[in-house]
Amino acid sequence: MADTKRMPLDGALEVLHRRRDDQVVVSTMTAILPWRGKDVTDRDLRCVGFMGGASTFGLGVALAKPEVPVWILDGDGSLAMQLGSLLTIANAAPRRFLHVVFHNGVYDTSGSQPVLAEGRMSFTGLAEGAGYARVARFDDVESFDAALDELLDVDGPVLVELMTEPLRRDYVRPTPAQERLPGPLAQDWPIVRDSLASA
């Protein structure tokens, strides 16, 4: 893993953020906080507490609203928990669907434990084998930035694997809930539904 060239997560998110318009963006795990630091719109959805579900959640939005572009900001550990979703997405063939996988090689939010088969496995290989329309892998911000417009223009589903640096934040023990409050997704989705109602 030490030999793998990697880009900063924030640089990769900035490339995406510069092209943010009316897309529905589904983020999960490590990408949530830095993405929300860029901007929060009425089309942002956060997936927490059911690892691996972000991409098929976004697929549902895409199938309901085929003309609205959907971006998934996924993690390597998350996607590893639901690899079958690659087949489900390829089978449904959403046209305007960008599946970004931040491949940092670790479970960043749980203490930086390594992901499986790191250094030997490839999400682009898995997605291509599953039947995605297009896949691409980048390890520096500049080449990702240069290629993204064309990737956003092709008929999807498109999977982009970004080799990113782990954040290696110190693990912060969450505070136990003292009451039953709506979680991030319960807060977000009615706002996005209303935003999409006229789309």
Next chain:
Amino acid sequence: MVGQARRAEPIPAEALYEAVRAAGVTDVVAVPDTHVRSLIALMRERGEMRFIQTATEDEAITLAAGLVVGGRRPMVQIQHAGLFACVNHLRGVAIEGRFPLLFMIGLLNRDPEKAPRDNYDSMVRYTEPILDVFEVPYYLLDGPEDVGQIEVAMQQALERNGPAAVLIGDQTA
């Protein structure tokens, strides 16, 4: 709700189909299930409700939730073993995410002479207790006269912003 003691009868696919349509279902998100295969065949053949197949039950729940965000009214169609496989998504998406989601769950291999909880088959026996643990309201459909419960369950899901289920007691005809 405790399973009824009366003998379960096969429900004709046509009757189930019409009841699902009457409940306003726009999309059926499913993992293939032999118990209701005649219903799935009818849905695929007619194409009035969009039929979307997923690899796992976890995906069926998240995909259906995404459809809700896009203004659709989906139904998740799975088997009892699939329910056991997806309980974290049932909790994390349908319950904690507060999504109105109707589940149709096939009780494959259920002894039609016995209430589900009294079956020797553990997949059948544990289905209702699992739903009880997760506080999911459910209705056992043990014959054609029960199909109206599908609309009742859908309304309940919409009113509580959470999951509700119908259980298919015998293999569909």
